[in-house]
Amino acid sequence: MDPVLALLLVLIGFMVVGSLVAIETRGLLSSVISVGAVGFALSVVFLLLGAPDLAITQVVVEILVLVVLVRVVITRRDETYATSRSTLAVGSVLLMLGILVAVVFWALGASGGAGLQMRPFGNPLLNEIGPAATMAPVGATADAQADRPETIPQSIGGAYLQEGLKRTHAANYVMGIVLDYRGYDTLGEATVIFVSILGAYAVLRRIGRHSHARDEPDR
Amino acid sequence: MRGMSLIVKNTTRLVAGFIALFGAYIVLYGHVTPGGGFAGGVIVAGALVLVVLAFGERFSREVISHEVVRASDAAGALAFLGVALFGYLAPNAGAFFANFPDLLGTPGNLLSAGTIPISNLAIGVKVGAGLFGVFLALALFRRRGEQRLMVPDAGRLDSEAQR
Numbered sequence: 001m002d003p004v005l006a007l008l009l010v011l012i013g014f015m016v017v018g019s020l021v022a023i024e025t026r027g028l029l030s031s032v033i034s035v036g037a038v039g040f041a042l043s044v045v046f047l048l049l050g051a052p053d054l055a056i057t058q059v060v061v062e063i064l065v066l067v068v069l070v071r072v073v074i075t076r077r078d079e080t081y082a083t084s085r086s087t088l089a090v091g092s093v094l095l096m097l098g099i100l101v102a103v104v105f106w107a108l109g110a111s112g113g114a115g116l117q118m119r120p121f122g123n124p125l126l127n128e129i130g131p132a133a134t135m136a137p138v139g140a141t142a143d144a145q146a147d148r149p150e151t152i153p154q155s156i157g158g159a160y161l162q163e164g165l166k167r168t169h170a171a172n173y174v175m176g177i178v179l180d181y182r183g184y185d186t187l188g189e190a191t192v193i194f195v196s197i198l199g200a201y202a203v204l205r206r207i208g209r210h211s212h213a214r215d216e217p218d219r
Numbered sequence: 220m221r222g223m224s225l226i227v228k229n230t231t232r233l234v235a236g237f238i239a240l241f242g243a244y245i246v247l248y249g250h251v252t253p254g255g256g257f258a259g260g261v262i263v264a265g266a267l268v269l270v271v272l273a274f275g276e277r278f279s280r281e282v283i284s285h286e287v288v289r290a291s292d293a294a295g296a297l298a299f300l301g302v303a304l305f306g307y308l309a310p311n312a313g314a315f316f317a318n319f320p321d322l323l324g325t326p327g328n329l330l331s332a333g334t335i336p337i338s339n340l341a342i343g344v345k346v347g348a349g350l351f352g353v354f355l356a357l358a359l360f361r362r363r364g365e366q367r368l369m370v371p372d373a374g375r376l377d378s379e380a381q382r
Contacts, residue, residue: 052253056245060261067268068354168318169325170250170332178255179338183316186338187303190345194296197349201289204356 004048011048015041028073036066053174222275231273238266246343250332256342263347268354276359285359288352295345302338 015038022034039062046055160177170176178186222228239262246259271278306317319333326332 053255053258056254057258057261060258060265064261064265064268064350064354067265067272068357071272071354072357165326168332168335170335171327172250172252172255174253175250175255175335175339176332179250179335180316180318180333183303183338186342187299187316190296190299190342193346193349194292197292197353200353201356 008045008048011041011045015045029070032066032069032073035069036062039065053172222277223273227273231269235266235270235273238269239263242266242343242347246339247336248329249339249343250335251327251329256339257346259339260343260346260348261350263343264350264354267347267351271355271358283351285352285355288348288355291344292348292352295341295343295348298341299338299345302334302341305334 018034018038018041022031022038025031025034039058043055043058043062046052046058160173160181164173164176164181165171168176168180170180242259242262242265244259245254245262246256249255249259267283303316306315307313318335329336
């Protein structure tokens with residue numbers, strides 16, 4: 001087996017276990033720490049899959065969120081509630097999960113036989129360049145047909161890889177896509193962050209804004 | 220929130236500047252190396268959070284107040300929008316988010332890629348100030364509201380928070 005794939009499977013197993021611990025553990029602090037461990041494993045997964053931008057972002061966001069969550073959790077009284085689960089509900093959920101896993105295993109053709117073939121690992125569709133499509137647009141003349149290139153990228157990602165440096169002059173293709181081709185997207189993301197931070201301020205501010213609140217000495 | 224021990228303070232004095240410098244590097248070189256405005260902004264916010272945790276809320280009152288943080292958050296968002304509107308000035312066909320990649324620099328240099336580094340800088344300021352502001356809000360705002368909300372336990376919680 002490919003060593004990278006084996007390492008990925010180990011990391012994904014670790015993440016599944018960590019998530020379960022985070023949900024099931026009693027203490028709030030250990031739950032937060034489990035979430036942090038899952039996040040760090042995820043950043044290593046990103047690194048192995050060849051996405052250093054995502055890995056950097058994941059690590060730094062994970063650290064900051066961990067610090068903030070620990071800061072919030074550590075002064076709050078830890079209250080746990082004992083909940084009982086009905087055996088029937090858990091059993092039927094597990095049964096459904098098993099059926100889902102079996103169907104996915106069959107549909108993706110893990111045995112190499114029938115079913116939809118999944119692309120082999122490490123060979124994404126956007127790397128591929130195939131022959132140009134034969135269908136001409138409505139009203140296209142033969143000349144226009146002749147001008148078209150012999151081969152075109154199979155997906156939009158291939159076009160980015162071919163043209164990105166020429167069009168955007170950004171050596172880091174990710175930034176060329178995020179801030180040039182997909183600028184609208186990034187503007188929308190920035191708006192989402194802005195609005196969520198605004199919401200956090202609105203929720204976390206002092207209750208009400210009475211004038212006498214300002215008279216209290218600031219500690 | 221008070222500061223932490225002498226060891227933490229001295230370590231923070233040594234390290235925080237380098238963390239912020241690394242964040243600035245990640246922001247400014249986002250179009251050349253992996254990274255970008257978001258990651259670099261979070262690193263800068265992390266450096267500020269470290270300083271506040273080590274030295275207490277006096278830092279946030281005297282050096283960077285919450286008003287400054289909120290203002291730079293909004294300014295970063297507006298600057299990014301301004302870069303997008305700047306695209307209407309593109310020489311041949313102006314459009315929202317049009318880029319000027321050919322104006323200066325060769326690909327791979329710091330001065331290249333048109334408006335992309337400026338957008339990165341705006342996003343870095345915006346994300347860094349926003350996350351640091353949320354941390355300040357969580358660390359500083361919370362205590363008073365909690366006192367009023369949980370009346371029976373107010374004394375106990377307050378003594379815990381002071382600790």
